[in-house]
Amino acid sequence: MPTVLTDVFRGHPIHLPHTHQPDFTSLSELPDSYTWTSKDDPLFTAPPSPPDAGESIPLIDLNHPDAANQIGRACRTWGAFQIANHGVPLELLQGIEFLTGSLFQLPVQRKLKAARSDTGFSGYGVARISSFFNKKMWSEGFTITGSPLNDFRKLWPQLHLNYCDIVEQYEEQMQKLASKLMWLSLNSLGVTEEDIKWATVSSDLNWAQSALQLNHYPVCPEPDRAMGLAPHTDSTLLTILYQNNTAGLQVFRDDLGWVTVPPVPGSLVVNVGDLFHILSNGLFKSVIHRARVNQTRPRLSVAFLWGPRSDIKISPVPKLVSPDESPLYRSVTWTEYLRTKATHFNKALSMIRNHREK
Numbered sequence: 001m002p003t004v005l006t007d008v009f010r011g012h013p014i015h016l017p018h019t020h021q022p023d024f025t026s027l028s029e030l031p032d033s034y035t036w037t038s039k040d041d042p043l044f045t046a047p048p049s050p051p052d053a054g055e056s057i058p059l060i061d062l063n064h065p066d067a068a069n070q071i072g073r074a075c076r077t078w079g080a081f082q083i084a085n086h087g088v089p090l091e092l093l094q095g096i097e098f099l100t101g102s103l104f105q106l107p108v109q110r111k112l113k114a115a116r117s118d119t120g121f122s123g124y125g126v127a128r129i130s131s132f133f134n135k136k137m138w139s140e141g142f143t144i145t146g147s148p149l150n151d152f153r154k155l156w157p158q159l160h161l162n163y164c165d166i167v168e169q170y171e172e173q174m175q176k177l178a179s180k181l182m183w184l185s186l187n188s189l190g191v192t193e194e195d196i197k198w199a200t201v202s203s204d205l206n207w208a209q210s211a212l213q214l215n216h217y218p219v220c221p222e223p224d225r226a227m228g229l230a231p232h233t234d235s236t237l238l239t240i241l242y243q244n245n246t247a248g249l250q251v252f253r254d255d256l257g258w259v260t261v262p263p264v265p266g267s268l269v270v271n272v273g274d275l276f277h278i279l280s281n282g283l284f285k286s287v288i289h290r291a292r293v294n295q296t297r298p299r300l301s302v303a304f305l306w307g308p309r310s311d312i313k314i315s316p317v318p319k320l321v322s323p324d325e326s327p328l329y330r331s332v333t334w335t336e337y338l339r340t341k342a343t344h345f346n347k348a349l350s351m352i353r354n355h356r357e358k
């Protein structure tokens with residue numbers, strides 16, 4: 001039996017106290033434990049890209065005949081892009097935003113009934129990467145994998161079935177979209193179905209699995225000194241992110257610094273994750289991103305984290321490795337990678353890198 005995401009962290013307990021969250025709504029000043037400086041995160045004070053530079057990740061129309069090349073270029077230069085005309089019904093985006101809003105509006109005691117356990121994957125809590133930072137993040141999250149029925153019943157004794165239905169429909173749409181995006185970007189590199197046996201388009205997506213991460217960034221009295229979600233790359237093939245109409249997501253580019261990804265109503269943000277970076281032998285960048293917070297408007301986001309089933313080994317596509325070199329990375333399953341990341345965080349990629357003998 002392949003491992004499922006639910007079991008990934010069974011042998012890797014992390015204790016993240018959820019019970020000492022501040023009452024976000026009543027604070028007028030930022031407590032020291034939430035005040036970030038460059039000592040807490042070396043990129044904290046990296047220069048923001050000048051707003052007038054006007055450069056951000058591209059917005060790509062999926063109906064455009066050249067969409068595949070545009071996506072390929074965005075994966076190489078940014079590791080992220082936004083998409084319009086993606087085919088996901090607007091009502092479904094509104095539905096998942098409504099669900100996320102109502103979840104985080106519940107009283108804290110109710111949310112804690114579905115708290116993520118130390119060895120668990122799903123449930124309510126602070127971001128997993130919190131353990132790698134000294135300061136706390138100004139956010140709360142809820143992770144879903146598999147059926148949310150048990151958790152949702154605790155949160156909403158009456159309405160849980162409606163909400164389960166929304167999650168199911170949302171995941172179904174995201175699955176289809178993610179696989180389409182993966183193939184568009186691979187095709188732009190000349191990689192076709194014959195090159196990746198486990199991931200054929202015609203297979204029923206049985207080779208993939210996913211999680212949903214709901215995020216809430218409450219209004220913050222001193223947003224410039226706080227951090228919503230610290231810089232990280234996603235441990236996925238691709239992540240599809242829905243953000244409400246409050247800005248906060250930023251992506252990092254060595255040459256530009258932090259670049260804000262403006263919310264475009266109805267569009268979705270796509271991030272290249274570490275596994276896609278590995279699969280593309282380093283050609284696609286897994287993008288470093290973070291979320292900042294806001295003084296007047298609460299922010300919500302929903303990340304669809306997408307990867308291969310746990311028995312599938314990901315390694316660089318041979319076609320993308322030049323004949324006189326070894327592949328940049330050795331092969332890993334998603335489970336192995338998530339566990340490496342849970343222990344080594346941003347060193348995880350370098351730990352599976354092949355060292356060139358020469």
Ligand SMILES: C=C1C[C@]23C[C@H]1CC[C@H]2[C@@]12CCC[C@@](C)(C(=O)O1)[C@H]2[C@@H]3C(=O)O
Nearest residue numbers: 127128129143211213232233234235305
């Ligand atoms: C499938 C995944 C991917 C995880 C771990 C696990 C479940 C939750 C995901 C996130 C979501 C929030 C940011 C992140 C960095 C975090 O702390 O939890 C993500 C992490 C990763 O992409 O590494």
Ligand SMILES: O=C(O)CCC(=O)C(=O)O
Nearest residue numbers: 213215243249291301303
């Ligand atoms: O809230 C955001 O915009 C980013 C969320 C994110 O990066 C994640 O959930 O992995």
Ligand SMILES: [Fe+2]
Nearest residue numbers: 232233234289
């Ligand atoms: Fe992320």
